[in-house]
Amino acid sequence: AQSVTQLDSQVPVFEEAPVELRCNYSSSVSVYLFWYVQYPNQGLQLLLKYLSGSTLVKGINGFEAEFNKSQTSFHLRKPSVHISDTAEYFCAVSYYGGSQGNLIFGKGTKLSVKP
Amino acid sequence: SAVISQKPSRDICQRGTSLTIQCQVDSQVTMMFWYRQQPGQSLTLIATANQGSEATYESGFVIDKFPISRPNLTFSTLTVSNMSPEDSSIYLCSVEDPNTAYEQYFGPGTRLTVT
Numbered sequence: 001a002q003s004v005t006q007l008d009s010q011v012p013v014f015e016e017a018p019v020e021l022r023c024n025y026s027s028s029v030s031v032y033l034f035w036y037v038q039y040p041n042q043g044l045q046l047l048l049k050y051l052s053g054s055t056l057v058k059g060i061n062g063f064e065a066e067f068n069k070s071q072t073s074f075h076l077r078k079p080s081v082h083i084s085d086t087a088e089y090f091c092a093v094s095y096y097g098g099s100q101g102n103l104i105f106g107k108g109t110k111l112s113v114k115p
Numbered sequence: 116s117a118v119i120s121q122k123p124s125r126d127i128c129q130r131g132t133s134l135t136i137q138c139q140v141d142s143q144v145t146m147m148f149w150y151r152q153q154p155g156q157s158l159t160l161i162a163t164a165n166q167g168s169e170a171t172y173e174s175g176f177v178i179d180k181f182p183i184s185r186p187n188l189t190f191s192t193l194t195v196s197n198m199s200p201e202d203s204s205i206y207l208c209s210v211e212d213p214n215t216a217y218e219q220y221f222g223p224g225t226r227l228t229v230t
Binding site: 042043 | 119121157159209219220221
């Protein structure tokens with residue numbers, strides 16, 4: 001079965017420090033890749049996506065992610081975090097030929113930004 | 116992007132009862148999805164709801180437990196039937212962006228606690 005692994009369940013970091021949230025997926029077949037953010041008591045908001053083309057994708061709020069096909073990874077990065085970035089981040093994948101709309105989610109990484 | 120609302124935002128229910136969750140979208144969409152997010156877990160797709168046809172359920176989810184209605188292109192309901200404490204979760208609806216393959220927008224979720 002296809003799966004998404006987020007290697008860190010929690011990431012504490014100080015304000016203005018860089019952060020990387022890691023994501024690996026299980027298959028080498030063609031994929032669409034997404035990062036979503038969930039702020040406390042809110043729904044999911046799309047941060048960024050990789051569908052095709054450049055492997056470095058930029059999203060909202062200064063986040064970016066790099067698709068690495070050989071390592072089946074899609075790590076999320078931000079060079080300098082703010083307190084407001086405190087949230088849970090979910091990596092998700094959709095596979096070519098899979099059920100349309102069937103996003104497979106990782107278990108999430110809770111980012112805690114401290115002053 | 117689509118704006119999605121859900122009602123209720125949260126509820127506390129007794130075991131054995133049923134709760135119907137409503138999902139309203141501000142634009143017409145073909146595909147709507149219902150997800151469950153159990154405490155400390157990631158999102159799991161329950162079913163896909165297309166207007167004018169029966170919902171398609173994922174493995175482990177059945178219509179008798181989670182009946183879904185999709186009366187028009189902007190609205191859907193999910194009922195959680197004969198609830199038990201194991202049904203305590205956040206239930207989210209999402210819609211597919213008609214312009215971007217595989218991209219979804221999520222509602223704020225319904226936080227359900229079953230006692």
